[in-house]
Amino acid sequence: MEATIFNVQRFSTEDGPGIRTTVFFKGCPLRCAWCHNPEGISPRPELMWYDTHCIAARDCLAACPESALELTADGMNIDRDKCTACGTCAEECPAAALDIIGVTWTLDKLFDEIVRDVSFYENSGGGITLSGGEVLLQHDFASALIHKCKQNKLHVAVDTTGFASPGIFDNVTGPADLVLLDLKTMDDAASREFTGVSLDLILENARRLGQSGKPVWVRTPVVPGATDSPDNIEAVSRFIVANLPNCERYDLLPFSNLCISKYERLDMPFRFRKTELPAQESMDELKSLAESCGVKNVVVQGLTVRNA
Ligand code: SF4
Ligand code: SF4
Incomplete structure (x- = not known):
């Protein structure tokens, strides 16, 4: 069994609890205009x-x-x-x-790479995170990897857009310990414009995930002019409170433009080339707004600028 992976990042601390190894699966059905990993969009090397x-x-x-x-x-x-x-x-x-x-990994070779850091996982409460791209595009391999990790008592998180058929979504997220679910916008027109897909499937999977009781962290990229309006953050927050009682943490991820050089190296246009990082004050206001809607454990995670 093989998968196309574009990065295996050791000592990751931003993709779940503790010290983790994050495996980035190549290929994504979305086309987020702000994508920080454009090298993960095409399924091909x-x-x-x-x-x-x-x-x-x-x-x-x-x-x-x-x-x-x-x-x-x-x-x-x-x-x-x-x-x-x-x-x-x-x-x-x-x-x-x-x-x-984009490198082809066999299941056994990838697992051998992952277990190199098992002592760090044990000492920090960490584990592995399957990310992308969209991990659900290579769901057979992802399921097999998760099962192998669980047989070896490793904590597994799945970072997903939720854009997959319910059967595939449940098969992959079911055996995981934690799901990191991206909810970028609650506006279907904005979703179509900025990510290329409708919200229907994503919200259907999110609602079912909410009924599963499995620990969930919701993540929203806060992108100026796309997802950063108070209306949007309030709508995501209200969705979380109404549908995801198992949401343990809500990450607000400030837009980052550190990916510009990747777009250039791939000959891809970057719509947010001239967009600045969000101000810390704006992020703090959005955090307060989410909290006022009843969302617990709201975290701003990423670079911001401070207004003078
Ligand atoms: S540019 Fe490089 S990778 Fe592409 S076909 Fe030529 S040798 Fe192969
Ligand atoms: S879902 Fe993630 S990997 Fe896919 S295009 Fe959007 S930001 Fe990029």
Whole structure:
């Protein structure tokens, strides 16, 4: 059994309790305009070029069997229609300026990687988190990995958009110890505009999750002009209070633009290129608003700016 993974992040502290290893599954059915991990959207492996590493040795150009590369004064042009992500150019580059994002892992190999840090999990109350992209796109592998972790008494969290058929959602989240559920907006038109999908399936799964009794952390990215209105945060908060009595924590995640270089390296447009980080004061107000709606344990987690 194999999966395409774009990162295995050890010593993660933001994706559930304690010290964790977060496994990022490649491929997502959503297209969030603010996505912080654009390299996780396509299900296929992709080539990235790092201008800061490149020494213009040009070995990659000669090595490419598809003639997909062109190095110009403005940088590397990657013809993504031609590129098969074979990785030959990355192997030949003496400066490690090219990399294939998305590696095939077998279940056993990935589990061996995860258990390297088991002592950290035990001492910190941590474990592993399956994230993405959207982990539910590779649900058979995800289920098998969760079962293997549970057989070995590891704490497992699943970080999901909730956008999957109810059967798949239940199969993957059922055996997990914790679900990190993204609720980005309660406005279906905004959801369609900014993420590319309707809310129906997400809210249906969220309501069922609320009846399951399983611990849940809800997370909302607070994106200026998209999800940051008090009306939206109030609507998410009221949904949590009405439907998710098992919600243990509500994370408000300030928009971050640290992903700009990833968009450039993937030749992808970034709609929020000029958007600034939210102000701490605004985040504090949204936190108070959520609390006033009855949501418990509201946490602002991420970088903000402070108004003078
Ligand atoms: S990954 Fe393969 S096909 Fe793509 S640019 Fe590199 S050598 Fe060419
Ligand atoms: S759901 Fe997450 S991974 Fe998928 S596009 Fe949105 S922000 Fe990116």
